[in-house]
Amino acid sequence: MESMLGVVVAKYNYWLYVVLMMIGFYAMIGKRNLVKKLLGMNIFQTAIILFFVSMGAKRGGGIPILDKEAALAGAVKVAEVVNPLPHVLMLTAIVVSVSVTGVALAVMQRIYKEYGTLEEDEILDKIGRS
Amino acid sequence: MKTLALLATILTGAILLYGTADFAPWGDPQSPPNRHLSTYYIEQAVKETHVPNLVTAVLGDYRGYDTMFELVVIYCAGMGVVAVLRRSDS
Numbered sequence: 596m597e598s599m600l601g602v603v604v605a606k607y608n609y610w611l612y613v614v615l616m617m618i619g620f621y622a623m624i625g626k627r628n629l630v631k632k633l634l635g636m637n638i639f640q641t642a643i644i645l646f647f648v649s650m651g652a653k654r655g656g657g658i659p660i661l662d663k664e665a666a667l668a669g670a671v672k673v674a675e676v677v678n679p680l681p682h683v684l685m686l687t688a689i690v691v692s693v694s695v696t697g698v699a700l701a702v703m704q705r706i707y708k709e710y711g712t713l714e715e716d717e718i719l720d721k722i723g724r725s
Numbered sequence: 726m727k728t729l730a731l732l733a734t735i736l737t738g739a740i741l742l743y744g745t746a747d748f749a750p751w752g753d754p755q756s757p758p759n760r761h762l763s764t765y766y767i768e769q770a771v772k773e774t775h776v777p778n779l780v781t782a783v784l785g786d787y788r789g790y791d792t793m794f795e796l797v798v799i800y801c802a803g804m805g806v807v808a809v810l811r812r813s814d815s
Contacts, residue, residue, distance in 0.1 A: 602746075609745035617738040625730030653759060654752035659767070659779035666771035674754040678763040679779035686784060690795045694802035701806040 608649035616642035627715045629706065633699050640692045644685045651678030 603610060619642060622635025659679040661671055703713060710718050749756030766783060776782035784792055 605750040608751045613741045621734040650758045653754045663777045673764045682780050683783045698805045701809045
């Protein structure tokens with residue numbers, strides 16, 4: 596039991612990302628409202644971003660903005676600067692996330708104009724009847 | 726339907742948590758993602774690009790094309806929104 600707790604504390608960032616991701620996942624597949632599904636997808640993407648950024652963390656590491664003179668002289672210690680690559684990749688992911696959210700909201704607005712509702716089962720009913 | 730979704734969620738979460746057993750502990754400077762490629766950028770990026778902010782150096786110099794074509798993504802999304810929301814006369 597002691598070792599189990601140790602494992603959880605040493606990797607609590609992964610537990611947090613799994614919990615967040617499963618909240619988003621449940622909202623995506625369990626809810627019927629389209630806006631709630633979209634919110635779930637955004638939570639899911641945020642969990643991925645948290646996962647990547649937390650992988651690049653280093654205990655005792657500073658921000659990845661270096662002193663230029665020290666860096667040119669080669670005096671930068673790698674262990675004292677956090678990993679900048681996950682941050683860069685997640686900037687790309689944020690761009691994609693914003694684009695997807697925008698298009699999804701536009702499609703939802705169109706669906707609401709057409710069917711007068713954003714509930715999935717009501718929309719399916721209306722499609723089946725016509 | 727809701728119970729099925731909850732079951733799928735719990736199952737997926739359990740598999741993901743099982744997968745985290747092989748990951749490196751949090752904040753470990755010697756973990757695999759911190760050891761291989763990023764050391765090169767931290768040591769050489771300022772010498773090669775003269776940008777003190779490493780995130781900006783990688784985003785704007787090493788991955789410049791990627792950043793440029795992100796504009797295409799945004800543009801396509803904007804065109805999609807316009808096409809979906811445009812008032813049609815028919």
